[in-house]
Amino acid sequence: MGTVEISGESVKFSPLGATLMSCAEAVMNQETSYLKALVDAERFALDGSRLLIYGKGTGHPLRFVPKEP
Helix, strand or coil, X not given: CCCEEEECCEXXXXXXXXXXXXXCHHHHHHHHHHHHHHHCEEXXXXXXXXXXXXXXXXXXXXXXXXXXX
């Protein structure tokens, strides 16, 4: 849970909240990394039907694709 501000190609997420469910350590680490990547986001782009979100200091964006019907 959290908020997002979008202006042109810029994107900014507020600090994001998550449930406090206990999972395996590897899963918890993955969640922490994912949420940090969103909070570090600076810009986004569309590539066909894919949404790319670029974060600070990384050339590899998060990639989101539409769910197949």
